[in-house]
Amino acid sequence: MNYFKKILRFAVPYRKYGFLNIFFNILYALFSALSFAALIPMLDVLFQPDDKVLVEPVYTGVGGLKDYLQDYINYRVTAYSGDDDMKGLVLVIGLVLALFLLKNAFNYLAMFFITFLRNGVLKDIRNKMYQKIVDLPISYFSEKRKGDVIARITSDVLEIQHSFLSILELIVREPLTILFTILIMFGISAKLTIFVFVFIPIAGMIISRIGKSLKRKSDKVQREQGEFLSIVEETLGGLRVIKAFNSESRFYKTFQKSTNRFFRFSNSLLNRQNLASPTGEFLGILVIGVLLWFGGKMVLVDKTLDPSSFIAYMGLAYNILTPAKAISKASYGVRKGNAAAERVLEVLESENPIADHQNAVEKTDFAESISLKEVSFKYEDDYVLENFNLDVKKGQTVALVGQSGSGKSTIANLVTRFYDVNEGEINIDGTNIKDISKKSLRGLMGLVTQDSILFNDTVKNNIGLGKEGATDEEIMEAAKVANAHDFIMELPNGYDTNIGDSGNKLSGGQKQRLSIARAVLKNPPIMILDEATSALDTESEKLVQDALEKMMQNRTSIVIAHRLSTIQNADSIVVLSKGKIVEQGTHEELMKSQKGYKKLVEMQTLG
Secondary structure (H helix, E strand, O other): HHHHHHHHHHHHHHHHHHHHHHHHHHOOOOOOOHHHHHHHHHHHHHHHHOOOOOOOOOOOOOHHHHHHHHHHHHHHHHHOOOHHHHHHHHHHHHHHHHHHHHHHHHHHOOOOOOOOHHHHHHHHHHHHHHHHHHHHHHHHHOOOOHHHHHHHHHHHHHHHHHHHHHHHHHHHHHHHHHHHHHHHHHHHOOOHHHHHHHHHHHHHHHHHHHHOHHHHHHHHHHHHHHHHHHHHHHHHOOOHHHHHOHHHHHHHHHHHHHHHHHHHHHHHHHHHHHHHHHHHHHHHHHHHHHHHHHHHHHHHOOOOOHHHHHHHHHHHHHHHHHHHHHHHHHHHHHHHHHHHHHHHHHHHHOOOOOOOOOOOOOOOOOOOOEEEEEEEEEOOOOEEEEEEEEEEEOOOOOEEEOOOOOOOOHHHHHHOOOOOOOOOEEEOOOHHHHHEEHHHHOEEEEOOOOOOOOOOEEEHHHHHHOOOOOHHHHHHHHHHHHHHHHHHHOOOHHHOOOOOOOHHOOOHHHHHHHHHHHHHOOOEEEEEEEEOOOOOOOHHHHHHHHHHHHHHOOEEEEEEOHHHHHHHHOOOOEEEEEEEEEEOOOHHEEEEHHHHHHHHHHHHHHO
């Protein structure tokens, strides 16, 4: 129930719908019991037409309430119908129909209001999860599979709605229906009702034993769902490679194994769940059978119960079965919902290690320098950077070069605070970036990566991501600086053309120029270029390089370079090897030193 309490926090904004639901459920429960009790006078008219009450009965206290009500309705029917028994029958049938109509109207109103609460909680949990997913650091998702996260925000949240939130309907309605029904049953025959209560605990024990393992089984089902969603997500992302290497059958087998496990786990879970209904039904009918024997004896042998009351009593006894079954089903729902809630809350309650300090500074300008002081960092066990020092003065272009794994991209990740340093500090204008709010820190920076990350949207909206509320003119100007305007105008709908998933309708060079246009539109004082031209052909590279040079004018730039020909004009070139600086200087200085940089240039020239 601990998870249930945590999920209930999300119901607080919708509590008025919860109270309305409770109010109408109370009325439903009351009229549900009364509608069966109203059968007694109707049965009296049918089976005991001679036992008419001609004198208005006198109320003698709570002990005689049942007889008083029965005689009073009988008296009213007699007074209304006179000698015409059919008039009396029509009256009591009308009474029964009115009670059943009201019962169902209140049931609808109760469900009507709870719908707003259930769907509101569902919406808020999903919004909170998405907000958390966006807020969590990149390192969190290097450990989690994307498909598993998708499963948590879709099917697990839906499971919470089906299981936990359906209980909100049952908390009031079903127990009250049982309570009101039992009160009326006690009114009809206390002896018979006490006899019924001997059997209910036995039935409850049997039903609860069935549900014991449901949480464990449900947890397996939900984990496996995350597994095959991950396979689908990876397949869609790598479809080109799968087809090129004829690996369709291999991936199909992996997916098939996952769905087979899901098939087995689901069968086991649903068969256990399905056992609840027939078991509950049989136990209920068993109670009814015993009631028929014991009650029939009271009617036929002991003459302590009249036939009309006994038939109505049987209807009331059966009326208990439906809410009792609903409560037992809900207890299974809680166990299934517990597994789903645990997975959802695991994301919602994940600590974000890269969070703003309480008194984080809002930095809006860049005046002096970026400095890395004695920085050490590791992703897992081995250090990628150790005791690393670097100063980037305002207006400078500093290029980072070196072999793969030397720590170039790590520096970009640390400066933008996608990751936090393990030791040392990174300062902007003398302020540690941990003391600057993430929003204002990243507001000072533009990022162009090797992989052009674009979204399934129009050209205009992809570029416009760089600045909220940018005008069409600003977007067009940014595209011109990025050498993208001409090819955009050749697209079917110009700036309103949808570029497809990850921009797959465009070439590599076109995608990269849109990424540059996005950074240009943002117009930040610091620009970080992470191997922005490494994946391009020569012609595209020339256009992109030209766009980059235009963009870097009057800005501070950190350029991570694979192609050394693109960074020869840099103010300072830093050569990295295994997380340490081995050389530093201008292109001319490093060529004269005849060391590692010169070898890298010669290798690329020969290549």
